[in-house]
Amino acid sequence: MTDATLVDLQSLKSRLPELADAYRSARPFPHIVVDDVLYGDAFTRAAKEFPPMGDPFWKGYLHVNETKYGNTQPDTWGPTLNAVAREFVSPAFLGFLEELTGITNLLPDWSMDGGGLHQTLRGGHLNVHADFTTHHVKENWSRRVNILLYLNEEWREEWGGQLELWDTEMTAAQARVQPAGNRMLVFTTTADSFHGHPDALNCPEDVARCSMALYYFTEEASPVRKATNYRARPEETGIKRAAIAIDRSAVDLYDRAKRKLGISDDQVSGILERVNKLRRPKK
Template sequence: MIFDYSKWNITLETDTKNYQKALPYPHLVLDNFLEIEAAEKALDVFPKIEDAGWIHYVHVNEKKHGLNKLELIPAFIRDGIIKELNSPQFIRHLENLTGIPNLLADKTIEGGGIHQSERGGYLNIHADFTVHPHKKTWKRRVNLLVYLNKDWPTSYGGALELWEKDMSKCAVKIEPVFNRIVVFNTDEDSYHGFPDPIQCPAGITRKSIALYYFTKEKKGSFKRRATNYRARPNDGFKAVFIWVDKKMIAIYTWLKGNLGINDDFVSKVLNFFQKKK
């Protein structure tokens, strides 16, 4: 068993209230989310960054690695966990939790899948892209993150930060500990990230499974926008680089949506320039 519906249905009413009233925007943190055997096996088969297929997101606003090629994701994570969390039954559970009807799972796991970051990795504060890159009527609504980090002390950093909508301060910090889930609304001002470089030892990485959910809307009924990275109040001159990089990402997102460019392309470009250094 991957996910025990009977257990979580008992707390669903309370979880729903907590989710929908949470600040700075609707979210929920749950521990011991997957059945323990499933979480342990997912960690056991989690691939190394050196394995085939990883996309290396290395630029001003992030330093992390992602794998979203379904055929290269280990079978248990792909056909067990991801399949279950994209199933109609789980979608109904999410709809009840979030209060958002007609959620759609992204079977292509575009931008999601499995992620990990090495020592020095980070993800600047941002609000996510608003539209599926290849489905222009799909509005992004909900993120689900499952953390798989055993023995992860606070000193390593890497806590997920949820920021106030006016970017005045961090409102919530969530440690990325083993078998913890975070679910949150992805509105235009749902700012989040882990902006300070993590300090885990070499050979240890911050691991997660990331899934995104959408609703189908009328064309033109909402604004298409790329990932909106934001500077923190204490970022100083770094804010200029954050802004410039954000504009470059917006151009890439446009090309991706209109010309069919994928993340493999940008990964190869970034890796080329990394090797030139």
């Protein structure tokens, strides 16, 4: 597929001067929120194709700092979702991202290292964090840009799940993004671009917070490797702070093992799911 038929790239490009100015001046770090990214019928099809909770290709990211599920295998997605992802890695969309962000020579990642489809269920959360900084296989690839496309046809404000964007000193959330359907967030990824939705979701049991995440890289001679850096909010207790810090260290050890030993997320997903079931409160 060479021409965009699902992503309304023409509209995005027509607004580039305005969007680029807003992106680069945004606080606490460069970002932009854009609505109606997919054509209306394309979004409806994509949302309906989103895999159900029981789909066998979900793998759990289930530990102290996050409780969500991911699917990094586009070949298992419905045709519309797969085609949307292909448009997001196309040369035309890369050109738009480079002009928007001011970052040249961006490389897309069809392997979906940490990306792909994400869902978070009732009670789930994602603590505030800065993302891992280099690709786990192509270690000279430095992570530079994230895009998140929200895929719920309905998401009510009282369900929570707003993505918080925090300042570098972790003193306050300076922006919040409601995960409304067909809304895209683009932001520059750095060692201190802290973001997350740390409070437990309050959505119905049969509803999940749904999104597609794609990450873009540049090739560097010697990029600095940092694992996902989870951080506590100012109001959090000493016990919770300790738990976040211990889990952050465990994630760093896993990140190192994943790179050196070739351990896959699939290998640990089942273990984490069983542990998570044991610690869930009994109903």
